[in-house]
Amino acid sequence: MPANAFNGFSDYGIGIGLRIPHYRHILEKKPVVDWFEIISENFMVDGGRPLEVLDRVLEQYRVVQHGVSMYFGSADPPDREHLKRLRTLVRRTKTPWLSDHLCWGSVDGRFTHDLLPMPYTFAAAKHTAEKIRQVRDFTETPVCVENVSSYAEFHASEMTEWEFLSEVVEAADCGILLDVNNIYVSSKNHNFDPYEYLNNIPAHRVGQIHIAGHSKFKKYILDTHDHPVLDPVWKLYAHATRLAGVTATLLEWDDRIPSFEEVHGEALKANRFIHALEAVATP
Amino acid sequence: MAGALFRPLTSGNRMQPGTDASFIKPNDRLTSFERLEIYNRQYWFRILGCFYEDYPGLRAVLGDSKFERLARAYLAKYPSASFTLRNLGGRLEKFLAEEPQWAAPRQALALDMARFEWAQIVAFDGEARPVVEIDSLLGSDPAKLRLALQPYLSFLALDHPVDDCVLALKKAALRGEASNAVEASPKSGTRRAMPLPKREKIYVAVHRHDNGLYYKRLEPEAYHILTALRGGAFLEDACAEALASAPAGDWAEVVRKWFENWRQLGWFCVQ
Numbered sequence: 001m002p003a004n005a006f007n008g009f010s011d012y013g014i015g016i017g018l019r020i021p022h023y024r025h026i027l028e029k030k031p032v033v034d035w036f037e038i039i040s041e042n043f044m045v046d047g048g049r050p051l052e053v054l055d056r057v058l059e060q061y062r063v064v065q066h067g068v069s070m071y072f073g074s075a076d077p078p079d080r081e082h083l084k085r086l087r088t089l090v091r092r093t094k095t096p097w098l099s100d101h102l103c104w105g106s107v108d109g110r111f112t113h114d115l116l117p118m119p120y121t122f123a124a125a126k127h128t129a130e131k132i133r134q135v136r137d138f139t140e141t142p143v144c145v146e147n148v149s150s151y152a153e154f155h156a157s158e159m160t161e162w163e164f165l166s167e168v169v170e171a172a173d174c175g176i177l178l179d180v181n182n183i184y185v186s187s188k189n190h191n192f193d194p195y196e197y198l199n200n201i202p203a204h205r206v207g208q209i210h211i212a213g214h215s216k217f218k219k220y221i222l223d224t225h226d227h228p229v230l231d232p233v234w235k236l237y238a239h240a241t242r243l244a245g246v247t248a249t250l251l252e253w254d255d256r257i258p259s260f261e262e263v264h265g266e267a268l269k270a271n272r273f274i275h276a277l278e279a280v281a282t283p
Numbered sequence: 284m285a286g287a288l289f290r291p292l293t294s295g296n297r298m299q300p301g302t303d304a305s306f307i308k309p310n311d312r313l314t315s316f317e318r319l320e321i322y323n324r325q326y327w328f329r330i331l332g333c334f335y336e337d338y339p340g341l342r343a344v345l346g347d348s349k350f351e352r353l354a355r356a357y358l359a360k361y362p363s364a365s366f367t368l369r370n371l372g373g374r375l376e377k378f379l380a381e382e383p384q385w386a387a388p389r390q391a392l393a394l395d396m397a398r399f400e401w402a403q404i405v406a407f408d409g410e411a412r413p414v415v416e417i418d419s420l421l422g423s424d425p426a427k428l429r430l431a432l433q434p435y436l437s438f439l440a441l442d443h444p445v446d447d448c449v450l451a452l453k454k455a456a457l458r459g460e461a462s463n464a465v466e467a468s469p470k471s472g473t474r475r476a477m478p479l480p481k482r483e484k485i486y487v488a489v490h491r492h493d494n495g496l497y498y499k500r501l502e503p504e505a506y507h508i509l510t511a512l513r514g515g516a517f518l519e520d521a522c523a524e525a526l527a528s529a530p531a532g533d534w535a536e537v538v539r540k541w542f543e544n545w546r547q548l549g550w551f552c553v554q
């Protein structure tokens with residue numbers, strides 16, 4: 001049973017990112033993993049080793065695509081060639097949903113390769129929602145949009161980040177990839193209450209959750225994905241699953257990547273919260 | 284915001300003084316300028332880091348500090364124009380031809396290395412088309428036959444044996460990994476690992492086989508045949524022109540063996 005309308009994959013379980021240092025372990029040892037998240041762009045190539053590895057992974061595992069370059073918030077319309085490449089990959093992986101970020105990152109054909117925060121305006125929300133619809137329609141795949149972590153806010157903003165996220169997903173009628181680590185990082189950088197954020201987004205649209213580690217600096221927190229998940233982030237995760245129901249969950253660990261077992265073990269800690277929730281749900 | 288992001292950092296890796304950050308809200312810990320600077324620095328560190336990984340050979344040719352100056356100048360002139368960082372070096376050859384001073388006094392060697400390293404990126408994940416069955420060509424008139432070559436292949440005529448240099452670097456890196464010493468001193472490590480090569484004309488194909496990356500030295504005549512074929516020449520013309528100034532000998536047998544080898548490697552593909 002889906003926990004909510006956008007979460008047709010509540011029982012997808014706990015996944016981890018497919019990362020190069022783990023390729024050999026995965027292909028040789030074939031460990032039991034609920035699913036892998038791939039960075040779409042790493043496989044939107046014409047040939048060679050990346051696609052060979054992907055095909056071998058697909059023989060054994062479920063794969064969900066996560067993008068980093070659609071830039072729903074950039075002013076340029078989606079590039080058709082890019083969309084075609086994405087659709088080709090969607091057909092290869094049969095991903096049940098697609099995700100990318102609520103951010104911008106390119107301007108006039110120049111790419112920053114960063115996930116940049118947007119001014120939270122009604123005009124930006126409308127434009128972003130339109131772009132999400134275009135991607136969903138072209139790929140014929142449900143889309144979840146992910147909140148990013150940020151280090152700056154704009155004077156031009158007309159609303160809070162959670163109001164903006166809600167505005168966009170309602171207008172696009174799409175799902176949310178809720179990154180609770182990003183909410184935590186931004187809450188510290190911008191002095192807001194992360195629980196207020198969680199309590200004020202449409203929880204029934206949460207289709208996937210990201211958890212990750214971060215790094216603390218003197219004056220700000222950086223979203224580095226190079227640590228185990230910290231306690232306050234687990235607490236937010238628990239709260240998010242109470243609001244949205246059991247949801248497909250993914251641990252992001254992208255830098256200083258430890259062994260496969262360590263990453264997977266860290267991800268499986270999410271089960272504590274999922275089981276606690278299931279125990280409450282079943283009388 | 285974009286204007287500020289792409290703006291080069293100062294020599295101390297800070298955002299340039301005077302950059303307009305007035306559209307960013309300050310908070311209780313950081314000014315508008317400092318908040319924008321996080322993104323400016325993040326942008327440059329990310330693309331420089333990626334470029335650094337892609338060009339170990341060029342780095343060894345120039346040394347780390349000259350390489351970094353070149354990288355900053357190149358990426359300021361040609362910022363990424365692709366959704367993927369894989370294409371970051373796509374215009375480096377053009378840049379080195381336009382502004383060779385960044386590689387002085389090793390312009391020629393740097394250009395050879397840049398071309399060779401880009402060819403490896405192409406060979407790694409470039410397109411592979413279905414291999415053409417030679418049987419299907421039997422009976423074709425070589426005067427009217429065109430053979431297509433796999434898009435992932437590059438054929439290079441170079442003035443330095445950079446293939447040997449890169450192999451030496453890779454071996455040194457493996458030794459370093461085995462002894463866990465890479466982190467200790469990457470700068471001196473890369474420089475000592477590769478003695479600078481003397482001028483020597485070489486012809487080399489950069490290709491892949493079973494999805495592994497390979498370099499293959501070519502005879503000059505073989506190189507000329509392959510580049511002519513890639514340029515769309517008919518088979519007969521490609522061979523005739525390549526062999527026009529070749530020394531006398533039994534070329535028919537030699538060329539037949541080359542083609543047999545290239546066929547086995549899967550280099551000929553459908554148009």
Ligand SMILES: [Fe+2]
Binds near residue numbers: 179210252
């Ligand atoms: Fe995330």
